[in-house]
Amino acid sequence: MRIAITGVAMITPLGDDADAVLDEMIAGRVGVGRFANLSPTPHGAAVGGDLSAYDVPGRVAALRASLPRDVGERLSRLVRRSPWSVGLTLLVTADAALRAGLFERRVAPEDLAVIGAGNNLGARYGEEGNARFTKEPDYIDALQAVHMLDSNHAASASELLGSKGALLTVGAACASGNLGLRAAVDELHDGAAAAVVVAPVYDYAATSLEALGAMGATTESRDAAAASRPFDEARDGFVPSHGAAAVVLEPLDAALARGARPQAELRAVEASSDACHRPPKPDPEEQARLFLRALARGGHGVEELDLVSAHAASTPAGDLAEGQALARALGDAAGRALVNAPKGALGHTGSAASLIQLGLIVAQLRRGLTHGTRNLQAPDPRIPLRFADAGPQTLTLALNNAFGLAGLNCVSVVRRWDPEDQSSG
């Protein structure tokens, strides 16, 4: 079964439309600033990609102009009653469904699956709740028992869409988005007509930022624009960022029959683990095997690969391992395939990163245009790859990498949609 990506939506500090975000990145803009909703901590990253001031009511109003009336009403009601991060989940879900044309094409509610991607998403909600609980237990959020759950994101998305099919949430830290795609493909194979995958914003708490800093995982830089520098010699840790994304997947043939416009084709999703949770020790050999397995699963050879959207979070060990794994897997093709890393401009959006990357890949494939890697000025000499510049390219096949904390890996393979190619191969 071939799988069509029929809708992609995102909210990032550089915008809430994949084409616009790509344009911003190509224009050299950076989404990293400071978290307006968190006070600085002793060791926590001083910089971050912030969405806490995102205009939620404005976005609700804009989407309602296009949504069916009942969906628009549910969107408004659910966003107002939900924690901030769930609000963003609802917004990207509505946007992705709109872009996929799900509301026009009347997918039966029982045949629509909703899959959440991410775990332990509501850290700041929990931190604030705990502060309130410490003062006066009876005055915590009366719906905390619902709002604290990671599963509430997908459940809220399901209420918004009116879906009654499979509902589940997968988590693999920063590889969650790709794992969500993998689960969605399984749902389609088992009979779902469409699957919406939503990767919520990771709502960083001050405590999480401090712990990540103390662990040495995040950057010590105070220069927001220059802090995230994937594959660069001067990289020193990742930049935490807000971001959310949602994707609609459908069986290609059925989607075409229903009048959908595929944005790209999802060829394969493969997962693995490093069998070592600490210290996080990325394993280039395991990663290289994973890349090749994913390509083979999609029916592709490594020589077909045009673009790699790297996970590269700007950590010394992680970028090196990924770079070496790519060089190993690509072999002779390393001189051909282009590599870029969106985290240079966007920072690390956690569980949503691989779906945001997917949206940017779809835009790049569709427009024949690549973004460069922000702040990649002096590439680490141990990483022999061909890095993409911003500009036009002929692109057909792309690899979307994601590696989660504690050695959880998942990559997806995406092909440009060619309307001429409607064979079911």
Next chain:
Amino acid sequence: MSAERVVVSGMALHTPLSNELMGNLAAVMAGRSAITPWRSVHTSRIYSKIGGDLGDVDLGPALAELSHRLPPGISARLQRLARRLPHMPTLGLLSVAQAALDAGLEEDEAAEAHVLVAGGNLSDRLTDEGFARFAATRGDIEASHELYSLDSTLAACVSELLGSRGPAYVINGACASGNLALLAGLRELRRHDAKRVIVLAPPTDMSPRGLHGFALLGALAIHNYQDEPNRASRPWDRDREGFVPAHGCGVIVLEPASLATARGARAWAELCGVGVTSDANHLTLPNEEGQARAITLALKRGGVAVEELDLVSAHATSTPAGDLVELAALRAALGPHAERVKINAPKSMLGHTMNASAIVEGVLAVLQMNADTVHGSLNIDNLDPAVDLDVCAKGPARLAVGALLNNAFGFGGHNTASVFRRIP
């Protein structure tokens, strides 16, 4: 895709009643309750005073005993991980090791497993303690706080324990998580080339704040029987009030029947199918139609006829509305056959093991099937007059179970059911 039969080739179960399979079976057959006053949870500021508590269990003896029986590599990694990890994840890994032993897995066989951890928000107590410490000191937090707050880290730890490079991830559907993990397990075997799958449903380490949230929602039994905790969880009784939260941990090893047979493994049961539906409602209302669809889907996918069912391990949490909605859903899905099955409520003894419940109760149901017996539903002193099905109010019974249904429903409209069949 191969639709080969999938069997349960190993299990483990850890509840306050016992840390062994047969110990748990004997305890529920004897009608013992796992519910006591909370010992490991500070309750002075919250309404939840009772629960099923594994928070203060000494894992040392079980770890020591296992160390001699496990393959040496797994044994060494278990001891190393146990020194590092918090209590509840350690209990989870201990249970994985027990299940690997039960399945008779050699080192290289264990290393082929894909790893699924069922649940979400599993370490809230630890996370909250970190928040509190950080707030009090503004800066004093362990570097590992974030790592061990993440549920996904436990999946990575299971991979490390088994030496597995296969996929490892968390699958979450609130209190229906266990059945979702079984569904994912079938897919790992049938679509993702797994030779075996380890499903771990670890204990949910609830924080006082989290427990208080359930109480404020009106979901917990916090008024009646607080001085007699063993009587507080009472599905289908007239005086039921809400659920009683509990720790519990279950593990299921899944394998294609042919591979299990080839290595001479014992098969406890066949996992036939899992049905998953939702209600388009993110709150906590049980929905008869959605539950019935999940049950019907599980039977259809599993190729099991309604008439083959002999036992239903009910979700029945002891809430006024939920217990009756589930019976109505069973009537809708099973038709007249609903009157011929035994329906029992493991939560009447174990309390509600939250994320873990579908695996904990699934293991318990498979044990009953293998022992030709079904446990009773404890604490039905006055059967709710609205109950018109056989809910095992009178206690345990001898019964040859050919196939069983294992229900689990979670907040947010998560409806799931799994179907197991007896190995001929």
